[in-house]
Amino acid sequence: MNSQKTVQETSIQFNQYLKETYSLSGINSLLGWDQQVNMPPGGAETRAKQIELVEVLLHKRSTSTELSELVKKLEQYSNLLDPDTSVNIRETKRSLIRQSKLNEKFVSEKSLACAKAYSNWIIARPTNDFKLVQHDLEKIVALSIQECDLVGYEESPYDALLDLYEPHARLSKVKPLLLSLAEELKELYPIILAKQKHNNSSFAYDENAQYSLCKDICSTIGFDFNNGRLDKSAHPFQSTIGFGDVRMTLRFHHDSFLPALYGALHEAGHALYEMGFKQENIGTPMGSPISLGIHESQSRFWENFIGRSKEFINSLFPTVKKYFPNQATKISPIDIWNEANQVSSSLIRVEADEVTYSLHIVIRMLLEEALIKKELAVKDLPTAWDELYMKYLGIKSPTYSDGVLQDIHWFGGSIGYFPTYALGNIYAAMFSKKMDTDLGGLYKTVTDGRFSEILSWLRKEIHEHGMKYKAEEIIKKSSGLEISSKYFVDYLKNKFLI
Amino acid sequence: MNSQKTVQETSIQFNQYLKETYSLSGINSLLGWDQQVNMPPGGAETRAKQIELVEVLLHKRSTSTELSELVKKLEQYSNLLDPDTSVNIRETKRSLIRQSKLNEKFVSEKSLACAKAYSNWIIARPTNDFKLVQHDLEKIVALSIQECDLVGYEESPYDALLDLYEPHARLSKVKPLLLSLAEELKELYPIILAKQKHNNSSFAYDENAQYSLCKDICSTIGFDFNNGRLDKSAHPFQSTIGFGDVRMTLRFHHDSFLPALYGALHEAGHALYEMGFKQENIGTPMGSPISLGIHESQSRFWENFIGRSKEFINSLFPTVKKYFPNQATKISPIDIWNEANQVSSSLIRVEADEVTYSLHIVIRMLLEEALIKKELAVKDLPTAWDELYMKYLGIKSPTYSDGVLQDIHWFGGSIGYFPTYALGNIYAAMFSKKMDTDLGGLYKTVTDGRFSEILSWLRKEIHEHGMKYKAEEIIKKSSGLEISSKYFVDYLKNKFLI
Numbered sequence: 001m002n003s004q005k006t007v008q009e010t011s012i013q014f015n016q017y018l019k020e021t022y023s024l025s026g027i028n029s030l031l032g033w034d035q036q037v038n039m040p041p042g043g044a045e046t047r048a049k050q051i052e053l054v055e056v057l058l059h060k061r062s063t064s065t066e067l068s069e070l071v072k073k074l075e076q077y078s079n080l081l082d083p084d085t086s087v088n089i090r091e092t093k094r095s096l097i098r099q100s101k102l103n104e105k106f107v108s109e110k111s112l113a114c115a116k117a118y119s120n121w122i123i124a125r126p127t128n129d130f131k132l133v134q135h136d137l138e139k140i141v142a143l144s145i146q147e148c149d150l151v152g153y154e155e156s157p158y159d160a161l162l163d164l165y166e167p168h169a170r171l172s173k174v175k176p177l178l179l180s181l182a183e184e185l186k187e188l189y190p191i192i193l194a195k196q197k198h199n200n201s202s203f204a205y206d207e208n209a210q211y212s213l214c215k216d217i218c219s220t221i222g223f224d225f226n227n228g229r230l231d232k233s234a235h236p237f238q239s240t241i242g243f244g245d246v247r248m249t250l251r252f253h254h255d256s257f258l259p260a261l262y263g264a265l266h267e268a269g270h271a272l273y274e275m276g277f278k279q280e281n282i283g284t285p286m287g288s289p290i291s292l293g294i295h296e297s298q299s300r301f302w303e304n305f306i307g308r309s310k311e312f313i314n315s316l317f318p319t320v321k322k323y324f325p326n327q328a329t330k331i332s333p334i335d336i337w338n339e340a341n342q343v344s345s346s347l348i349r350v351e352a353d354e355v356t357y358s359l360h361i362v363i364r365m366l367l368e369e370a371l372i373k374k375e376l377a378v379k380d381l382p383t384a385w386d387e388l389y390m391k392y393l394g395i396k397s398p399t400y401s402d403g404v405l406q407d408i409h410w411f412g413g414s415i416g417y418f419p420t421y422a423l424g425n426i427y428a429a430m431f432s433k434k435m436d437t438d439l440g441g442l443y444k445t446v447t448d449g450r451f452s453e454i455l456s457w458l459r460k461e462i463h464e465h466g467m468k469y470k471a472e473e474i475i476k477k478s479s480g481l482e483i484s485s486k487y488f489v490d491y492l493k494n495k496f497l498i
Numbered sequence: 499m500n501s502q503k504t505v506q507e508t509s510i511q512f513n514q515y516l517k518e519t520y521s522l523s524g525i526n527s528l529l530g531w532d533q534q535v536n537m538p539p540g541g542a543e544t545r546a547k548q549i550e551l552v553e554v555l556l557h558k559r560s561t562s563t564e565l566s567e568l569v570k571k572l573e574q575y576s577n578l579l580d581p582d583t584s585v586n587i588r589e590t591k592r593s594l595i596r597q598s599k600l601n602e603k604f605v606s607e608k609s610l611a612c613a614k615a616y617s618n619w620i621i622a623r624p625t626n627d628f629k630l631v632q633h634d635l636e637k638i639v640a641l642s643i644q645e646c647d648l649v650g651y652e653e654s655p656y657d658a659l660l661d662l663y664e665p666h667a668r669l670s671k672v673k674p675l676l677l678s679l680a681e682e683l684k685e686l687y688p689i690i691l692a693k694q695k696h697n698n699s700s701f702a703y704d705e706n707a708q709y710s711l712c713k714d715i716c717s718t719i720g721f722d723f724n725n726g727r728l729d730k731s732a733h734p735f736q737s738t739i740g741f742g743d744v745r746m747t748l749r750f751h752h753d754s755f756l757p758a759l760y761g762a763l764h765e766a767g768h769a770l771y772e773m774g775f776k777q778e779n780i781g782t783p784m785g786s787p788i789s790l791g792i793h794e795s796q797s798r799f800w801e802n803f804i805g806r807s808k809e810f811i812n813s814l815f816p817t818v819k820k821y822f823p824n825q826a827t828k829i830s831p832i833d834i835w836n837e838a839n840q841v842s843s844s845l846i847r848v849e850a851d852e853v854t855y856s857l858h859i860v861i862r863m864l865l866e867e868a869l870i871k872k873e874l875a876v877k878d879l880p881t882a883w884d885e886l887y888m889k890y891l892g893i894k895s896p897t898y899s900d901g902v903l904q905d906i907h908w909f910g911g912s913i914g915y916f917p918t919y920a921l922g923n924i925y926a927a928m929f930s931k932k933m934d935t936d937l938g939g940l941y942k943t944v945t946d947g948r949f950s951e952i953l954s955w956l957r958k959e960i961h962e963h964g965m966k967y968k969a970e971e972i973i974k975k976s977s978g979l980e981i982s983s984k985y986f987v988d989y990l991k992n993k994f995l996i
Binding site for chain 1: 517518521524525528529532536537538539540542543545548552555722725727739740742743
């Protein structure tokens with residue numbers, strides 16, 4: 001058999017292998033989505049077993065000898081491969097290499113430790129009981145340190161964790177980037193506070209009407225309900241069941257429709273990214289998100305850069321009138337803007353505004369780095385937490401529940417995840433600057449309701465490339481700028497101070 | 499290692515193997531449930547791949563050498579096995595033997611033929627195009643005949659198909675049973691027709707209120723919503739995702755709440771059976787339904803024997819008033835009874851009343867037998883259909899859509915399924931006779947609202963035994979009677995003529 005034919009046949013096998021794994025991964029997503037949206041309480045134990053079963057199958061598939069052999073075989077003919085297949089091989093190999101360094105004993109130990117920490121955290125958070133999870137978190141930190149050693153790193157051990165969520169990112173770059181952002185935000189924040197107007201009116205908003213409003217707005221910005229759904233769950237999330245089936249969930253507040261609306265715009269941003277890969281690449285790295293930072297740049301772009309703009313709120317107002325005719329007589333778009341853009345020092349990250357949000361992230365990053373470098377013990381974490389909140393936000397949490405226990409991440413074993421949220425802000429500011437130029441005024445486009453032009457720009461510049469470029473590369477390529485926090489700060493100044 | 503220990507360890511392995519298969523089977527149920535309840539249209543292709551993937555895994559697991567070896571190993575120690583494990587081995591072996599007779603080529607050929615026939619039937623039914631599916635159905639009949647030869651049979655080839663849905667049932671017994679029933683029904687039917695009252699009032703019924711009414715009534719008869727759900731779908735069905743997660747679906751008519759209500763009671767009957775196995779047996783034959791006939795006896799018992807009784811309708815009336823206060827002022831329980839018990843010759847099986855329903859089944863059984871015996875060609879099926887409908891129901895379908903194309907069964911490859919529906923009627927009449935004695939009056943129990951006593955009887959006499967007994971055995975055991983259509987005819991006479 002000639003080389004060309006071998007390459008062709010092996011490429012097909014390789015693609016089929018990846019796509020079958022993708023099918024299985026979508027099944028896992030459905031099990032998780034249904035668990036949070038539909039499952040009756042009695043089904044919990046059954047569901048845990050079903051998810052475990054699929055996860056074992058997924059782990060086997062993504063670390064199999066069959067997959068390694070396919071990659072090895074194709075690598076021998078690297079000069080004959082088309083560019084997409086080369087990317088798919090590169091990224092599959094990256095994942096295989098990482099997995100191969102983690103022995104089975106370690107993987108199972110970490111998985112067990114996370115499950116235990118998570119189930120204790122579920123109890124510890126509402127009961128304000130840090131002691132209950134302290135030992136679990138010590139175990140997770142110890143295992144994460146071990147993971148860094150097993151995976152290996154060139155500069156900082158933390159890089160080995162960060163790389164899982166933001167491939168190729170290094171603390172030596174991310175830390176100065178986020179610290180410089182934090183310094184700017186600390187200065188900016190009191191000026192904005194002094195300037196802002198408060199809005200104290202609150203009305204009752206029917207849940208079904210909120211749902212319809214959110215659905216309308218998501219359609220308006222380009223979410224196609226033939227290829228997705230919007231549902232209610234205790235915690236909003238986005239989940240991809242597979243090509244043509246991208247779902248998002250919401251929760252509702254009864255005295256304001258804004259939390260649901262901005263939740264919807266955020267999840268729709270994630271969803272539009274997931275809907276934006278080329279169909280032929282679905283299931284392969286060329287049809288997968290680059291990093292969580294890029295993912296978050298999409299959600300924050302739609303939620304904040306677009307959604308919280310005056311222009312968007314103006315264009316939204318007729319829809320508010322449609323669903324809330326009585327309440328709308330008592331509020332104006334300016335009132336909505338004020339409510340949607342309240343800035344304040346708050347304890348809870350997920351409730352933070354655009355200005356202070358990244359400060360929460362810097363705090364988490366510094367704590368994580370210290371834990372992984374063994375400069376901070378878990379028992380001293382609450383104290384270190386308080387010191388950093390005082391330093392960056394000037395507040396102290398009265399409880400662990402609103403402090404160190406507020407996020408699931410650490411108790412689910414995800415150390416190294418937080419920085420991606422702030423990278424999302426920085427990335428979004430960079431590409432939206434270029435979009436502004438390319439579209440002849442981003443906010444004019446919003447006023448005109450030409451949302452499809454915005455989405456087309458994102459599709460062409462970011463979504464359609466899948467994992468072809470690294471996160472930094474795609475941002476530089478799409479924005480024409482070097483990575484810097486300057487553009488995000490400029491955006492905030494422009495929005496809040498002018 | 500001593501025998502006792504070997505048996506113990508192998509039993510545990512065997513149980514785990516069965517339970518893991520059950521987890522996977524529940525995943526398949528969820529994929530199917532979601533497909534019909536939630537999936538956006540764009541997800542169809544993705545979902546088909548996911549279902550195919552799980553079905554391949556399920557087929558591999560249920561025909562694996564690992565499973566055969568476990569069964570063989572345990573069979574060597576049959577004297578040391580506990581009774582439950584013996585049942586699990588007996589039933590697993592039954593399934594393994596059948597599967598082992600069907601070679602891979604045949605299985606894949608039948609699966610493809612069914613998929614093709616189904617997708618053509620979807621088009622053929624609304625367009626009244628029998629020609630479009632004639633060839634597909636010929637293929638399915640030919641493959642079904644081949645299946646009979648591969649599986650083997652002692653008396654009639656049809657038994658090899660019937661056995662898949664109603665294990666151990668034989669045409670030599672089922673056919674005379676159903677034919678004698680048909681003779682009685684043909685006599686009974688005109689007498690009832692002459693006697694019945696018509697009820698022509700129709701009102702508008704809000705869908706949400708219908709849903710709440712159905713939910714209330716399902717709770718009343720014992721469906722536990724902590725362990726299940728009720729949703730809307732195009733075609734009502736019941737689906738078991740796993741222990742603690744048993745779901746059912748409904749559709750709504752806007753001019754009557756009765757179709758939804760009786761749909762709910764029917765599916766709840768199936769669901770209560772699925773909820774009634776012992777927890778420790780879940781996932782094994784000892785925690786599985788015996789046969790489709792027994793399953794149908796549960797749904798028809800709750801829908802018809804209980805749900806369409808005067809006593810139930812009286813006890814239901816306050817709930818009707820609660821959800822439909824305006825409409826309820828214009829109708830009485832008697833009106834509801836009349837509407838719920840209208841008897842008529844109708845073309846569509848699923849819309850047929852209690853009296854004529856089994857006649858539809860007899861027609862299907864006779865046609866299936868003739869097809870499998872090669873006494874009837876598919877091309878002549880519509881003519882044979884018309885002759886039998888004229889003979890048993892005195893009507894002729896003006897279209898194929900309301901005739902031979904009305905049911906999915908044949909076009910999905912399920913020949914031999916239909917008789918189980920009529921067996922369900924016969925079985926339900928038999929055990930409800932005994933329940934009447936045991937509870938000191940079944941309908942008194944209904945009037946008193948002591949539904950839990952009815953459910954407890956079913957649990958104890960039928961559900962909890964899983965597959966321990968054959969269908970005939972459990973009916974004889976629970977009713978103390980020999981299988982006969984007499985009790986069902988008596989029930990109808992008592993209901994409609996006294």
